[in-house]
Amino acid sequence: MKIGVFDSGIGGLTVLAALRERLPHAEYVYLGDTANLPYGTKSPAQVTRLSVACAERLKPYGLDALVVACNTASSVALEAIREAMGTVPVFGVVEPGVQAVVEALEAWPASEYVPILVLATRATIKSASYGKSLRSFLEPATRPVFEQACPILVPMIEEGWINHQVLHDTISEYVGPVRAVYLTGVVLLGCTHYPWIEAAIQAQLPGWKVVNSAFALGRLVSAQLNADKARGTAPGSVEWIFTDPDALPAFACQFINGQRRSAHVE
Amino acid sequence: MKIGVFDSGIGGLTVLAALRERLPHAEYVYLGDTANLPYGTKSPAQVTRLSVACAERLKPYGLDALVVACNTASSVALEAIREAMGTVPVFGVVEPGVQAVVEALEAWPASEYVPILVLATRATIKSASYGKSLRSFLEPATRPVFEQACPILVPMIEEGWINHQVLHDTISEYVGPVRAVYLTGVVLLGCTHYPWIEAAIQAQLPGWKVVNSAFALGRLVSAQLNADKARGTAPGSVEWIFTDPDALPAFACQFINGQRRSAHVE
Numbered sequence: 001m002k003i004g005v006f007d008s009g010i011g012g013l014t015v016l017a018a019l020r021e022r023l024p025h026a027e028y029v030y031l032g033d034t035a036n037l038p039y040g041t042k043s044p045a046q047v048t049r050l051s052v053a054c055a056e057r058l059k060p061y062g063l064d065a066l067v068v069a070c071n072t073a074s075s076v077a078l079e080a081i082r083e084a085m086g087t088v089p090v091f092g093v094v095e096p097g098v099q100a101v102v103e104a105l106e107a108w109p110a111s112e113y114v115p116i117l118v119l120a121t122r123a124t125i126k127s128a129s130y131g132k133s134l135r136s137f138l139e140p141a142t143r144p145v146f147e148q149a150c151p152i153l154v155p156m157i158e159e160g161w162i163n164h165q166v167l168h169d170t171i172s173e174y175v176g177p178v179r180a181v182y183l184t185g186v187v188l189l190g191c192t193h194y195p196w197i198e199a200a201i202q203a204q205l206p207g208w209k210v211v212n213s214a215f216a217l218g219r220l221v222s223a224q225l226n227a228d229k230a231r232g233t234a235p236g237s238v239e240w241i242f243t244d245p246d247a248l249p250a251f252a253c254q255f256i257n258g259q260r261r262s263a264h265v266e
Numbered sequence: 267m268k269i270g271v272f273d274s275g276i277g278g279l280t281v282l283a284a285l286r287e288r289l290p291h292a293e294y295v296y297l298g299d300t301a302n303l304p305y306g307t308k309s310p311a312q313v314t315r316l317s318v319a320c321a322e323r324l325k326p327y328g329l330d331a332l333v334v335a336c337n338t339a340s341s342v343a344l345e346a347i348r349e350a351m352g353t354v355p356v357f358g359v360v361e362p363g364v365q366a367v368v369e370a371l372e373a374w375p376a377s378e379y380v381p382i383l384v385l386a387t388r389a390t391i392k393s394a395s396y397g398k399s400l401r402s403f404l405e406p407a408t409r410p411v412f413e414q415a416c417p418i419l420v421p422m423i424e425e426g427w428i429n430h431q432v433l434h435d436t437i438s439e440y441v442g443p444v445r446a447v448y449l450t451g452v453v454l455l456g457c458t459h460y461p462w463i464e465a466a467i468q469a470q471l472p473g474w475k476v477v478n479s480a481f482a483l484g485r486l487v488s489a490q491l492n493a494d495k496a497r498g499t500a501p502g503s504v505e506w507i508f509t510d511p512d513a514l515p516a517f518a519c520q521f522i523n524g525q526r527r528s529a530h531v532e
Contacts, residue, residue, distance in 0.1 A: 043511075046512075152425050152427070156418055170432050246312075247312065
């Protein structure tokens with residue numbers, strides 16, 4: 001079984017790790033469009049153009065599935081990517097993210113007031129992909145949805161400031177208005193970079209439940225693919241493609257080397 | 267007289283303003299490659315490829331000069347841009363920046379120890395363009411050069427946090443090591459975004475002289491171009507090209523509208 005994972009850069013590595021936990025024997029092709037990151041500050045037209053180019057590049061690999069591990073691309077370009085991939089199933093991160101929020105909310109009685117805070121890039125928030133979908137599932141009177149664009153978080157993570165005071169202050173600035181009113185709620189990491197700073201986000205929202213869509217995505221993908229084909233004893237593999245390989249952050253190289261060690265990855 | 271100004275995004279607007287002060291009657295074509303920003307985190311090969319594409323796009327305008335208002339492109343792609351532009355004179359920002367530092371240093375006696383701190387993007391610092399050039403002009407025993415990559419500043423400026431506590435803390439983090447040792451010196455804004463936050467940088471380095479290369483560049487360009495052709499009574503004009511026009515920060519739109527008002531710009 002061959003699965004493509006596509007992201008604007010290194011955020012999708014957190015999705016890849018979740019997929020490999022569920023489907024350890026699959027062969028993965030990871031495409032990070034580092035020559036064109038970040039996607040989150042670009043217009044929908046530009047994100048769509050770039051996403052389709054990545055899909056075209058992955059098509060010759062004969063994939064059994066393509067996972068769009070980038071929230072921005074999932075939010076604005078999923079239909080165009082599906083069209084480009086023809087019959088290959090394409091999974092975005094928005095649907096499993098929404099599913100994960102709905103499940104997390106089951107911890108509260110339906111009558112209790114529980115706010116949902118979506119943190120994501122500017123392009124994802126502008127697209128309202130999460131807001132629209134969440135509101136279609138949830139009762140607005142008790143489950144209000146707040147959406148916050150956090151454009152500085154991705155560059156800060158790429159700088160490696162994942163436990164820096166400036167990062168904590170930046171998160172505090174972004175979540176401050178909602179935190180000032182609500183002691184508890186569900187916060188969705190609506191960008192695949194954010195799991196790198198999950199602890200810092202949790203620290204700023206101590207009473208909140210933090211939801212990472214990567215696990216829900218892993219479950220969705222493994223449930224929908226042919227399970228027989230995914231079984232096996234082969235150690236699995238990852239082929240790495242970066243459109244600007246000389247511009248990888250140091251901590252991403254460490255992560256990739258860790259993945260290499262864990263599974264004899266090519 | 268027609269002058270092209272090229273930047274990865276909106277940083278070059280500070281250079282455009284300085285040029286228009288010197289050469290108010292010229293016709294300007296401003297190209298902001300917003301579809302591909304930021305350049306400062308990309309590899310030299312990728313920055314060169316993108317810069318040459320921008321030069322090719324500007325070539326049909328019949329320019330009298332092209333100003334590369336991006337420090338990263340000036341640092342790693344100037345020769346390739348010159349090749350692409352043929353006989354059109356091409357000006358980068360590194361040479362006038364170095365010139366401006368040398369002039370600023372004249373305020374101190376040659377025997378006094380005066381450090382120089384270059385703040386720039388990761389790609390510019392990696393290229394060592396400023397360091398190499400400054401060291402070739404300056405006496406190393408009394409004029410030590412420090413180079414600091416500041417990758418988070420550009421996204422923070424694009425977010426509009428130009429007087430935010432988080433910005434001040436980020437600058438403090440970047441200049442802290444040098445400031446801890448030296449009370450005075452010359453700090454060069456080695457990225458055309460940084461003039462937007464010149465006051466914040468000055469506040470973190472109160473005893474230091476802040477140097478912005480835009481003025482030196484304006485002087486260099488006006489001195490080298492045919493002055494007769496530049497004279498006139500026409501109000502001048504700017505034609506704007508943005509490769510991703512839907513992704514401009516709000517404060518850049520304000521600036522562009524201001525420039526429009528000031529000179530009947532098309």
